[in-house]
Amino acid sequence: MQNKWKVAGQIKGLFDEGTTESSNDFQTLNKIVYDAETAERSASEHEQNALLSAQNAVISEANTNQTVVETIEARANFPTLKDRLSDFDKKVSGAGDVYFPMYTPQMRGATGEVEQDATAIIQSILDIAITRGAVYCHIPKGTYRLTNRLFLSTNTKIVMDKGVTLIRDHPAGWFVNDKPGDSFTGYNGNGNITIEGGVLDGNLVNHNNHFNAIGLARGQNSVLCNIEIRDVRGAHAVDMNACKDVFKVVSVHSVIMSAAIESEPSFWLSKNLEIDHRDRNKANNRFSNLHLCTKKMNHEKVDHMAKGKSKNLTSDEVLFIKEAFKMWEGRKIEFYKLMQAEFDLKCWQTIQYNILGYSNKGVK
Structure with missing residues (x-):
């Protein structure tokens, strides 16, 4: 296209200068334009044929290689796969001006099998928040055995898919936002932390000791969402100490009870009451299956049923x-x-x- 307009410009210049006087001159000029257009058309057809050939080769390969199909889809509307992943990374971070690079344990050798000690792998991902300012740790379905607590730094997001279980295989809990020797005051501790999804299995059969499952101290802007914590003994499932702006998801049965009696959970908690499921099935959150009782009454019921x-x-x-x-x-x-x-x-x-x-x- 550039050659065509260059030739046309040269021709226009000749006319403007009045140098074309004979029919031979016009024939010469027409031939120049024709040759330029032919050359351009040939080059364009060559490019199109090459592109079609490449596409056909990819389609042929895709019939036997699903990875190729996934790569094509992943790169749609992006010059490279890296650009597409980078764009996705920014969209899922969801933290304003903070950029959360995304990693999975599998990117560093995790198998999601209980036989493997996944502690060092997951911790190495969480430590990226120290070097890069933030990290998004996405944990796919699997069972991950931990032989030590995981330490969380500022701007850490952990999202666990459905089917993820973190098994405690040591005396302590799962997550804390400070390391031994750290000293924080006010709310200047590690904050802007999100932990979402997953099952935290206390594994009391092998480690029957007291422990806090999650410990957060002197931080702010943290979110705990859709976490199932099993078998915590003698301490807290979530231990919050001097934290500010912490968001937690209220349980379904609390929402239903609040709506039914038109009161916040603080109302019955202030009276040392808790919600009991009449049939002991915590998945059955119909109001007819819920009632308020004291902790003693609840435990006596369990003992009687046992x-x-x-x-x-x-x-x-x-x-x-x-x-x-x-x-x-x-x-x-x-x-x-x-x-x-x-x-x-x-x-x-x-x-x-x-x-x-x-x-x-x-x-x-």
Whole structure:
């Protein structure tokens, strides 16, 4: 195109200067234009043919290689795949002017299998917040075993997909926002921290000690969302100390109870009341299944249900259950319910309490 307009400009210049006087001159000029247009058309057709050839080659390869298809889709409307990922990275960060580079444990060798100690891998990602000012740690579905607490720095976002379990395989908890030796005052500690999703499994069978699951101190602007914390003993699931602007998601049953009695949770909490599920099924959040009671009443109900049909487990039965649990590879709740049916018990919590050592403590 540039050559064409260059030639046309030269021709216009000749006319402007009045140098074209004969028909031969016009024929010469027409030939110049024709040759220029032909050359351009040929080059354009060559480029189109080359592009079609490349596309056909990619389509042919894509029929046998799904990775190629994914790469094509990933690069749509972007010059390179890196540009596309960078754009996505910025969109998901969602933190104003703070840029959160995204990493997954798999990018650094994690398998998502419980046999692997994933502590160092995940911590290395979280430490990026120190060197780059922020980090977004996206954890895909899998089971990740931790042999130490994970330390969180300012501008850290952890998002766990559905199906993620972090198993505690050490005496302490999962997350803290300060390291040994750190000293903060006011609200100048590590903040702007988000932890979303996932199951935190206390693994009390192997580490039956007191611990805080999540500890945040002297920070601000933190969000805890959709986290399931299992088997915390003798301490806090979430320990907040001198923190400012902390956002947490209220449980479904609290929302339903608040709407039904037209009061905030602080109303019943100030009276030392808590919500109980009548059928002990915490997934059943219908208002008819909820009622307020004291903590003592709630625990007495559990103890009464755990007695089952006027039957106590013998020492041999407890030993059998504990040995069977060591070999169990499925979900714990499935084991509890299986043993409940096996021993004709009214409540599966009887099995759970024996596994956790709350009942029949002398049987080992």
